[in-house]
Amino acid sequence: MIKPNKTRYIIYGAGAIGCSVGGHLQRTGHQSVLIGKHGHIDRINESGLRLITPQDSYQISIPAVTSPSEIDWSWNDIVMLCMKSQDTEEALRSLVQTGVDTFNIPIFCVQNSITNETVAARYFERIYGVMVGFTGIYLEEGKVYNPVEGNAGYLEAGIYPSGIDDLVNQAVSDLSEASFAIQANSNIMTAKGAKLLGNLGNALRAICNGKGDEECYMERARKEAEQCLIAAGLPFEQRTELAGRTRAHRGINKLPANVRNQGSTWQSLMRRKGSTEADFLNGEIARLGKVYGIPTPFNRLLQRIVRDMARNQATPGKYTANELYKMAEELSLKPD
Template structure:
């Protein structure tokens, strides 16, 4: 198959480089500087099997060049959710045909946005469960291999699953996009916002009884919003999301809390979650409005109260905007807990 990737970030490099190594035609739309570096040095993908250098990719420095090199089977979008609308505008401004879009993004609102812009038959929903690190430009490390979920329903979905699986990415097909994407959102929630707000590792969040109760409450709100839409959690590749949802609703704290502390600590090690990296790395914006904030918006739509996710969203948004003092919350759970109803 022929895949064009919008950007060569961690996820694009990992998936695109793996597809290229497996013999698929792969292109990247990237800024001139990174594109030049990748053209010179190739991509480096480190997995359990070792490190592969991939040079056989095409590089484009704007959308017109890339789309004019069509026909691509699939345009893969792995951008931050807040960049989706702008990327769609840029693509549409070319006036050129846009291929079917595979969204591997976090959150549950990107596919509807793409659908509204391009048509319902032009989007495929994906969910990446594998943990990836990006130590440098054009280089990625597969930290924990789990796999990628792909929603069926598009004529190209089954072919995409086969291509990803052929590339060693562990693809699994799902009959519906909604439960799959919301289940991925459940995993993205885990300690993400609170870690950023409090500047604490996720394991420390879950080791604190009060913060643990807050995290479980946020997860219960999410499961309730899913239920209001007729969705149940589904297991993602290598990720027992159904057990997470069941545990949050049914398993006593004394049993579940130490399990989550151990699991989250072992899976992350010293690595901080994405919201923490974005906030404390000075990037000025996180995806909290597309994760916790999505729970709030969909909760409002279906009449489900979501007070904990609302506090986490508004607090982290204010910290990112500089309207709240980071030092007020650093290593200070009381400051965050005082905001809860």
């Protein structure tokens, strides 16, 4: 039963994370609306969202549309951006075109990368960051796996660029009721910077599909990223600090039988989407490297290869991590 006089959560980006967040909010009485693509949304409207966790399988009746123009907007709406970063700016422009109050409607960036909040701030006044510390799996229309046992996953939320307010506390309370482990973080971009360092491996896992020594490659890619973030004055904490909080609060990852997952970029290749988030993860590091004169061959190579694989609709496993390492070292010897 939906709770009266409560905030309505507009989940823009009905993928694995968006459906996990929106589905759990809706099933625990917090009014939610999904915005997503035809096919997935059509299936949800036909038979509900199937949200599968290690404990239960839910068939959730939830309003779902394919455009923000289909929503009758209200003063108590909160927008949660949950799409991949390559789709963020188009989504924000679509929101603006609906005539929503850009000075008052809150935008929560429930996304990887550190680029989304800055883009959102060009269009909207009230921007919030959310660090996503759990995985979701979306490989089939109308069905999403939230493979976390004990709770729905770990989140941190705060004002962009820093701070906490009553709305953050309200979102924390509502998402806690929706079975997420979540806490407010006044330095949310520091946490998201650390998460970025981990997400740099999304492209590697998609390219290699588990083949080869990924850690050796990632050590070099993260070193490039840390140098770039420091040069740009962008905040990040040590990955071990964020990982410690995540382990302390998040439930146990438990994939269902016969379901694989090598990360969100791997899922994009498996679904043959034609694009991935790598331009806003590894590509953001490559951009910063260009600005500050820092070579970034290990990130640039991942960006280039996974982009080509997505364009050609190639499936994961094109190279091993060892082969990529040699290619990146060769690239590092070429003049930029």
